[in-house]
Amino acid sequence: MKFIFDSDTWQEIYGGIRKNKTRTVITIIGVLWGIFLLVTLLGASRGLENNFKNIFGDFATNSVFVWSQRTELPFKGFQKGRRLRLTTNDVEILKREYKEIKFIAPRSQSNSAITRGFKTGNFNISGDLPVLDKVQKKDLVYGRFLNENDIKLKAKVCVIELEIYEQLFDKNEDPVGEMVNIGNISYKVIGVYKNGNISFDGSAAYIPFTTFQQVFNRANRISWMMITANEGVDILQMEKDLLLTLKNIHKVDPEDKKAFGSANLAVEIGKVTGFLTGMQFLTWFVGIATLIAGVFAIGNILLITVKERTKEIGIRRAIGATPIEIRRQVVLESVFLTTVAGMLGIIFGGFVLFLLDYFLGSGPDPTLVNPTVNIPIILFAFLILIVLGTLIGLIPAYMATLVKPIDALRDE
Amino acid sequence: MIRINNLHKSYPIGKDSLHVLKGIDLHIKEGEFVSIMGSSGSGKSTLLNIVGLLDEHDEGDYFLNGQEIKNLNEKKGAVLRNKFLGFVFQSFNLISYKTALENVSLPLYYKGVSRKERQKIALEYLDKVGLKDWASHLPNELSGGQKQRVAIARALVTQPKVVLADEPTGALDSTTTDSVMDLLKDINNEGMTVFVITHEEEVADQTKRIVRLKDGIIISDTINVQRNPVKTV
């Protein structure tokens, strides 16, 4: 292996490469294009993925939402079409029966006018427990979210969305501690939050769950619930089990498909990430296919040049080059070309990603977020490239020594 | 130096084979200056290629510097060529994208001589053939005679035992032919064994021994009296 570090070896290779400028450029372009595509596409799809992650980012993704509807089947003396109601009792039972549940948040919702002085607007009002902040992280601009104390005291406090704040308050006015009217009851504003990309509640004012039940006269009835499972739990199975338990509690036919509605966040996200995985797969496929094509082009052109250089190779052998020395040189030329092309491709790809990030990755609504490629992936692709370069170089290297020196040197 | 006994060589042509060398006996001692003459197709190049380890013989014995040449693999052949033999070709066979100096130093590269040493030795030999000032020129910037002198410098640079030249003046006019032959005579006078193929009587006349080949057989092997004031062999 000493020859690799021998400057003379490289001198010889440099000579060979410089002599064949066109083929050098062509081969380099082939491989360069392949690795360039790979880097750019991988980076772009990573950027898209990051963007989706951002959208779903504030959600605990293994969550399922459950609400009640009407039955579609008669059961144990009940008529079909019976209106069902979820209650806090259901929440308690589920919490008790399912150890896999990490958070369970009963939701009670309505809408109402919110007034402050002469300013007013109609908004969603949601009665919630502090745990909501764990299921969907609230991005607080001012103050704090609801806490256990608010629940216990049935406090008249509210956390409002930025849009509500903007309608009711002056710019830069500190809303914390200010009073607003919801319906005709006065609440103290304890916080302002900002909605993320996905919101189920719209621009809502959150008030303590207990307060809501009392004020809106809901007793123990709730609108729906959000359930988050522990890490690693099969959320689809849990969704089925939960529905069965609820049907059992409410005396509903287990086969009844309409009685309760549910949505599984994991499934929805899975659709998007499935698309992304598909795209990454396609990227790898296209990139590697192009790379292989590029490497083959190198092998092919080396083969042609080896034929063109039959005479030169014959001369070298006549003056004492062993077949191994000749083959080594051809293989090294191949490896050198692929390596240089690969590096250039990575540099160009990186540059294009930089441009993509610059033009598409900033602003309030970026298409690509942080389009990057993992260094290990690049190193891996690079390694593959060198291996392919070596393998493909072996063919012309073998061809180079196939012709006997006398045949190579024969005039004409 | 070179001892050949009853050497045969045939080339397969389709199903038949062409019997080119039909029992050659030749003994060349160290320091001789031998030319081979003969009509086209008589087997001169074939003989020289076998002597030069570029080709293998079918039958008979060949000893180079006392070593029997038999079943030589490519690698051994390359090493022996590099060590014992220097080649000069009719068409020069310089590498077109290398300068005169690089061409001359190439055999030393394969011999494993260090870069600095190579440059120094190669320049010495270029000087010897009178082309020191042309060291950095590419072959296509040189005249035919100059190219052949570079090729001779390349053949000599590894200090071989024998210089083999297949029609070294075949592509040259009479003045450059003379300069090339003077060079070959000089190196022979320094003790080098020189073995040339030629078509030209004037060239053969300048060597010390003339071997004539016809249809693969040596028909005459004479001492050139003009060049050998004292009779030997």
Ligand SMILES: Nc1ncnc2c1ncn2[C@@H]1O[C@H](COP(=O)(O)OP(=O)(O)OP(=O)(O)O)[C@@H](O)[C@H]1O
């Ligand atoms: N590799 C080969 N395969 C088949 N036939 C060959 C081969 N090399 C040489 N020959 C034949 O062998 C014969 C002798 O060839 P050779 O080259 O030795 O002749 P030569 O004496 O050098 O002729 P010239 O003066 O034209 O160079 C010729 O008939 C040639 O066609």
Ligand SMILES: [Mg+2]
């Ligand atoms: Mg010939």
